Amino acid sequence: DTTGCIVACKNDKAHEAIAKQLENKTCHRVYKTIVVGNITHDDGLVDAPIGRDPRDRQRMKVTEENSRDARTHFHVLERFNVATYLECRLETGRTHQIRSHLSSKGFYIIGDIKYGDSEINKFFRTNFDLKSQFLHAETIIFKNIDGDLSYLNNKEFYAPMDENYKKIIGRIF
Numbered sequence: 478d479t480t481g482c483i484v485a486c487k488n489d490k491a492h493e494a495i496a497k498q499l500e501n502k503t504c505h506r507v508y509k510t511i512v513v514g515n516i517t518h519d520d521g522l523v524d525a526p527i528g529r530d531p532r533d534r535q536r537m538k539v540t541e542e543n544s545r546d547a548r549t550h551f552h553v554l555e556r557f558n559v560a561t562y563l564e565c566r567l568e569t570g571r572t573h574q575i576r577s578h579l580s581s582k583g584f585y586i587i588g589d590i591k592y593g594d595s596e597i598n599k600f601f602r603t604n605f606d607l608k609s610q611f612l613h614a615e616t617i618i619f620k621n622i623d624g625d626l627s628y629l630n631n632k633e634f635y636a637p638m639d640e641n642y643k644k645i646i647g648r649i650f
Contacts, residue, residue, distance in 0.1 A: 478588075481508075481614030481636035494626045498619055499570050507616040508565045508575055509554075509638065511649065512584035513597050516553055516561045523549045523578040527571045536591055537573040539581040547571045549578045555650040560587070562650055564615075575612060587611045605645050613638050 486492040498504035528544030530536040548568035555562040561584070565575050573592070579585070580592040587593065587601050589610040601607040615636060619629040 478609035479508075479612045479614055480609070480639055480642070482506075482617045482634055483614065484617065490624075491626060494622055494624065495619075498622065501621070502568055503620040504570075505616070505618040505620065506567045506570070506614065508567070509563070509613045509615050510565060510575065510579070511560050511562050511587050511611045511645070512579055513560060513587060513594060514584045515556055515558060516551075516563070516584060519553050521551050523547075523551070523582060525578060525581060527574060527577055537571065537577045539577060545569075545571060547574050547578065549575055551579075555646075557649050560649055562646060576610070601645075605648065606641060607645065611642060611645065613642060 484495055486495055495504070525539040525547060526541055526544035527537050527547040528540045528542055530538045530540075546569060550566040550568060552564045552566075553561055554564055563579075565579075567574060576586055576589055576592045580589075585593040585597065587610070588598055588607045589612070590598060593610070598607075601611075613636070615638070617634045619626075619632060622629050
C-alpha cells in the first residue's frame with residue numbers, strides 16, 4: 478500500500494548491483510508520511526532492531542530476538558496538534574521498517590491497517606477518502622555503483638505524490 482518509487486531489476490547483474498547499494502547503505506531513499514500525534518523534536522533517529530512478530534508472521538516488530546539492525550532518520554516537515562507530516566530516510570531497508578519503527582514510538586501512520594489505529598483510519602477513510610496508508614516513496618538516489626549500472630550514479634528518481642495525498646496535507650496542515 479505504499480505509493481511512489483519502486484526498483485525492479487531485469488537481470489541478476491542489476492539485482493546484485495542494487496543489493497550491494499542496499500548492503501553498503503549508499504542508496505538514498507526518502508519517504509513522506511503523516512503520523513498521528515505531535516512529534517516535538519524537528520529531527521530524530523529510530524535505531525532499533527526489527528524482527529518478525531512471532532504471533533503474526535506478516536507483521537514486523539521492534540525486538541532483540543531474531544532481528545536485524547534497522548535505522549530510520551526522520552525530519553518534521555509540518556505539525557498540527559493531532560498529526561505530524563514527516564520526511565523519513567532509510568539507512569537500512571527492512572520489511573515494514575518505517576511503519577514498525579514509528580508505531581513502536583506511538584506514532585501511527587494514518588491509514589495503516591497493520592500497525593495503525595483503526596478508529597483514526599476509519600476517520601480518514603470517511604472524511605478524506607484515504608484508501609491506503611499514507612506512506613509515499615518519493616525519491617531514490619543511487620551512489621557509487623560500479624560497472625554496467627554506473628550511469629545511475631547520482632541520478633535522482635522522483636515520484637510525485639498522489640493528488641488525494643496533496644489534498645489531505647492541505648486540509649490538515
